[in-house]
Amino acid sequence: xxxxxxxxxxxxxxxxxxxxxxxxxxxxxxxxxxxxxxxxxxxxxxxxxxxxxxxxxxxxxxxxxxxxxxxxxxxxxxxxxxxxxxxxxxxxxxxxxxxxxxxxxxxxxxxxxxxxxxxxxxxxxxxxxxxxxxxxxxxxxxxxxxxxxxxxxxxxxxxxxxxxxxxxxxxxxxxxxxxxxxxxxxxxxxxxxxxxxxxxxxxxxxxxxxxxxxxxxxxxxxxxxxxxxxxxxxxxxxxxxxxxxxxxxxxxxxxxxxxxxxxxxxxxxxxxxxxxxxxxxxxxxxxxxxxxxxxxxxxxxxxxxxxxxxxxxxxxxxxxxxxxxxxxxxxxxxxxxxxxxxxxxxxxxxxxxxxxxxxxxxxxxxxxxxxxxxxxxxxxxxxxxxxxxxxxxxxxxxxxxxxxxxxxxxxxxxxxxxxxxxxxxxxxxxxxxxxxx
Amino acid sequence: xxxxxxxxxxxxxxxxxxxxxxxxxxxxxxxxxxxxxxxxxxxxxxxxxxxxxxxxxxxxxxxxxxxxxxxxxxxxxxxxxxxxxxxxxxxxxxxxxxxxxxxxxxxxxxxxxxxxxxxxxxxxxxxxxxxxxxxxxxxxxxxxxxxxxxxxxxxxxxxxxxxxxxxxxxxxxxxxxxxxxxxxxxxxxxxxxxxxxxxxxxxxxxxxxxxxxxxxxxxxxxxxxxxxxxxxxxxxxxxxxxxxxxxxxxxxxxxxxxxxxxxxxxxxxxxxxxxxxxx
Numbered sequence: 001x002x003x004x005x006x007x008x009x010x011x012x013x014x015x016x017x018x019x020x021x022x023x024x025x026x027x028x029x030x031x032x033x034x035x036x037x038x039x040x041x042x043x044x045x046x047x048x049x050x051x052x053x054x055x056x057x058x059x060x061x062x063x064x065x066x067x068x069x070x071x072x073x074x075x076x077x078x079x080x081x082x083x084x085x086x087x088x089x090x091x092x093x094x095x096x097x098x099x100x101x102x103x104x105x106x107x108x109x110x111x112x113x114x115x116x117x118x119x120x121x122x123x124x125x126x127x128x129x130x131x132x133x134x135x136x137x138x139x140x141x142x143x144x145x146x147x148x149x150x151x152x153x154x155x156x157x158x159x160x161x162x163x164x165x166x167x168x169x170x171x172x173x174x175x176x177x178x179x180x181x182x183x184x185x186x187x188x189x190x191x192x193x194x195x196x197x198x199x200x201x202x203x204x205x206x207x208x209x210x211x212x213x214x215x216x217x218x219x220x221x222x223x224x225x226x227x228x229x230x231x232x233x234x235x236x237x238x239x240x241x242x243x244x245x246x247x248x249x250x251x252x253x254x255x256x257x258x259x260x261x262x263x264x265x266x267x268x269x270x271x272x273x274x275x276x277x278x279x280x281x282x283x284x285x286x287x288x289x290x291x292x293x294x295x296x297x298x299x300x301x302x303x304x305x306x307x308x309x310x311x312x313x314x315x316x317x318x319x320x321x322x323x324x325x326x327x328x329x330x331x332x333x334x335x336x337x338x339x340x341x342x343x344x345x346x347x348x349x350x351x352x353x354x355x356x357x358x359x360x361x362x363x364x365x366x367x368x369x370x371x372x373x374x375x376x377x378x379x380x381x382x383x384x385x386x387x388x389x390x391x392x393x394x395x396x397x398x399x400x401x402x403x404x405x406x407x408x409x410x411x412x413x414x415x416x417x418x419x420x421x422x423x424x425x426x427x428x429x430x431x432x433x434x435x436x437x
Numbered sequence: 438x439x440x441x442x443x444x445x446x447x448x449x450x451x452x453x454x455x456x457x458x459x460x461x462x463x464x465x466x467x468x469x470x471x472x473x474x475x476x477x478x479x480x481x482x483x484x485x486x487x488x489x490x491x492x493x494x495x496x497x498x499x500x501x502x503x504x505x506x507x508x509x510x511x512x513x514x515x516x517x518x519x520x521x522x523x524x525x526x527x528x529x530x531x532x533x534x535x536x537x538x539x540x541x542x543x544x545x546x547x548x549x550x551x552x553x554x555x556x557x558x559x560x561x562x563x564x565x566x567x568x569x570x571x572x573x574x575x576x577x578x579x580x581x582x583x584x585x586x587x588x589x590x591x592x593x594x595x596x597x598x599x600x601x602x603x604x605x606x607x608x609x610x611x612x613x614x615x616x617x618x619x620x621x622x623x624x625x626x627x628x629x630x631x632x633x634x635x636x637x638x639x640x641x642x643x644x645x646x647x648x649x650x651x652x653x654x655x656x657x658x659x660x661x662x663x664x665x666x667x668x669x670x671x672x673x674x675x676x677x678x679x680x681x682x683x684x685x686x687x688x689x690x691x692x693x694x695x696x697x698x699x700x701x702x703x704x705x706x707x708x709x710x711x712x713x714x715x716x
Contacts, residue, residue, distance in 0.1 A: 080671035280482040300482040
């Protein structure tokens with residue numbers, strides 16, 4: 001009898017313990033689905049390669065998250081860019097939606113999903129956890145979407161972790177050999193181009209068949225533009241005159257540069273990959289393209305010294321990188337918020353910077369590599385001078401292909417600059433009519 | 438006779454030359470893929486895609502295998518393609534038996550319907566299929582893809598087999614009918630064995646077509662554990678970046694099983710044809 005009694009008491013005590021434990025944990029967890037954290041899983045999708053800056057930093061963030069949330073497992077699945085791009089709307093509308101995922105910023109992507117009610121409004125978390133203070137205003141542009149799904153204002157639907165911008169990569173050895181100094185003003189830049197062209201070297205590697213040439217075109221327009229013009233063009237805050245000084249100058253200059261031999265005629269048919277490989281192979285002294293090339297340059301350029309500098313001008317194409325979004329159907333929203341918070345912490349941001357990425361909230365002093373430091377300092381400089389001008393293909397769906405075709409004709413010389421401007425104005429204005437502006 | 442031979446000789450050489458050119462054109466992409474699969478990224482970037490690899494760089498292939506858990510993807514592809522190939526052939530045979538040999542009313546229109554269904558682009562099928570599969574709880578399951586492709590492939594198979602069986606020698610069937618064979622018996626005892634070469638060809642095509650499918654599997658196989666080989670290869674295509682050497686490595690890994698399958702079955706196929714001829 002005695003023994004039975006003892007075991008009963010023990011069982012009761014254990015039950016009482018379990019009950020209090022339950023009560024404790026449920027009062028600890030802040031909102032969300034409630035209940036204990038035991039045995040929960042955070043399903044996370046992203047499409048950055050494992051050895052890229054983001055891949056490295058986020059892998060560490062997952063470890064930190066698991067360490068800080070005992071009993072919670074992170075189930076990470078690496079996805080293809082195209083798969084997320086094409087199927088996100090369907091996945092997020094089903095029970096298979098992940099708890100948190102990386103998604104493309106922009107009106108046609110995150111904006112569209114937010115309009116369809118598939119993304120969670122993160123405004124409250126952003127202010128409570130201070131994400132709104134860590135991100136500069138131009139970075140926040142891609143985080144917020146209004147009820148039409150247009151970025152720049154409204155509620156928070158995403159949180160960017162990294163930035164990107166277009167800069168000038170240059171081959172130091174070729175510059176030294178030609179006796180040309182790194183230009184700091186636009187005049188010096190054109191003088192450098194001219195010096196190379198006179199020596200029979202085509203200075204700028206670009207690619208007309210993909211994004212690089214249209215970004216160069218946009219850079220030239222930006223040299224004649226101000227913030228109000230950018231807001232008009234990108235965020236529909238005013239009218240854009242395609243025959244105004246900005247685009248006229250850009251089209252004319254591209255056409256002139258081809259004639260002067262600063263840009264190769266054959267670049268009309270080149271792809272971004274061809275451009276990169278040609279620069280890495282030491283065939284061109286200059287490549288104007290984005291920070292997404294940086295890691296690859298670091299790994300693959302072995303035969304010469306290289307560096308990067310900001311495009312001579314106040315503005316350059318650039319923005320936040322892709323964003324974390326929390327699907328409306330996520331079952332672990334509280335965990336997703338915690339994870340985003342970890343990726344915004346100094347340690348993870350510094351790791352991102354040290355791995356060759358452009359962090360949005362790092363401590364520049366903690367970046368060890370000289371080139372990485374240069375990359376991040378240039379970004380911070382651009383960001384503080386309000387210089388992130390987004391991308392030329394953002395304003396309208398399908399505008400990327402319109403620009404590719406237009407710039408190719410410009411490089412080929414098959415159409416005059418004014419004709420090309422008419423050609424690219426039409427789809428832009430059609431889209432304005434569509435969204436009711 | 439002699440003059441005739443010399444007349445024909447240059448023609449033969451021309452045909453041979455044309456075939457050689459064609460073979461080179463066909464094989465060239467495979468050669469490029471193989472070359473680049475064994476190159477390091479730095480080597481690729483500094484020497485371009487056409488250069489010969491300096492060493493035997495296997496890291497790309499190994500890294501890709503581990504990164505996407507390629508063994509599992511192979512198994513998924515094998516399972517889906519295998520089941521689809523067999524099920525679609527069975528379904529096609531049953532349909533074609535009714536349409537080609539049996540006397541179904543309005544069979545021409547049924548065939549036209551199948552043909553039209555066959556020309557529909559998959560993109561237009563995606564949304565209806567997505568809602569249906571979600572309703573019945575098959576979204577993100579291999580079974581959904583198996584069912585969809587069985588139907589898609591069987592539509593083509595039915596169309597093709599119906600016209601093949603339409604030419605089936607009536608005499609044999611009539612003899613069997615006089616011997617008292619049931620329709621079921623006639624199908625499995627006579628029609629299927631005699632049309633076995635056609636069926637094997639269909640089986641191989643269905644397998645390879647299903648193996649190479651990208652779009653619908655990408656939409657329906659959401660979790661990585663269910664994905665097929667072509668969808669796994671898509672992981673490497675980034676937003677702005679492509680990793681040429683790893684893409685080549687993955688492409689090589691992706692092609693090899695389909696080619697191997699084709700080669701293996703090509704032999705049994707020809708054997709099957711000759712056996713039938715001797716009979």
